[in-house]
Amino acid sequence: MKLGEQRLGGRAADELQDLVLASSDLEEFLGGLALQAAIWLARADRHVICAVAVTRPRKPATIGAGSPDVLELEQLQSQGGEGPGITAMAEKRTVYVRDLTRETRWPEFCQTAASGGHFAVLDIPIELDGELDGEGDGERRAVLSAYARRRSGFTAGDIVTAENVARQVSRPLRLALRIGRLQGARDDLASAMQSRTVIDMAIGVVMAQNRCGPDEAFTLLRKASNARNTKLRDVATSIVASIAGITDIQSRFEL
Known part of the structure; x- marks a missing residue:
């Protein structure tokens, strides 16, 4: 068992399946997923707020977040086309910013996040296969974002746990996307x-x-x-x- 996998427990798959079935649409599912991810990543000495964003061709990004200010930060990235989450999705790699007050790559995002009390962010791309609508991975992307209110808020073990969470949520997210597509076709x-x-x-x-x-x-x-x-x-x-x-x-x- 890899470091961090024990944090999720055996009920993770059942909880994710129940979340898919209980959600009325993709946005509601992503919101519930963000809350569940925060529970998995939380520690007694650190509060975490999560968000999950999905981008698809010819559609605006769909975002679920654990708080209004984090939702605003995710929307800022989506609208501006830049930020750690955008980079994580585009480059398909984990992006960890230890101190947003010192980061220079995304000045508007970093300043807005820090002014809201979020000083560290961890972004993990979520793998989506290309079976939906026959489109490839490069066109449909997702990212799990975790925000901490202190600098260097995530350890190496936390990063492994977050990457494991991203793997765990990949399949139910694909299922939610497929259900959403079928609902759209029905409508x-x-x-x-x-x-x-x-x-x-x-x-x-x-x-x-x-x-x-x-x-x-x-x-x-x-x-x-x-x-x-x-x-x-x-x-x-x-x-x-x-x-x-x-x-x-x-x-x-x-x-």
Whole structure:
């Protein structure tokens, strides 16, 4: 057993699995993960606040943190594109800053962290495989960050423990990402079905008003959408809402 592995205990996997199942979305899971990681990394003589950040292509970073000020620090890194967490993810290596008041690589982050009473930070990349959406590791990244309120707040043993925690959370994090992707696909499908339904209803209204076939009715809807520079679904929704008595309409549908 490597140094630090005994800190996690045999219930770690069960706790992580329960966290995945109990979370309603990725952000909630990351928040719970940050709190759990802080428990694993805490010592009687040192308080630790953790955060977990995930970056994905074409999406804003998703962050869970154990406190509002640490969340703000993680968002500062994400928005600015630099910081120890960004470096840990990009270079896939552990980054440990013993004294943020002396660090010169990320001045804005270090000054903000130190002014908030965080003087040391430890960032561990979390390995994510490339199976999700067929994208590679370089496009989907995650990092576990631990903040201490004293300089040199982490020992060599603490670093090994944190790296072990990052390994432990890798699989449940991948599972949470996959669940989130499936939920997103489900929501997109539901939205598409809803759009199709309201468009079909609007086509029926136009057919009745203009005594025409479905193809001509759809062409009229599309022309109205283009003429008004409005989405087809929105045009259809306004027609159906009008027929339902929500708004006034003319007796015939005209461009």
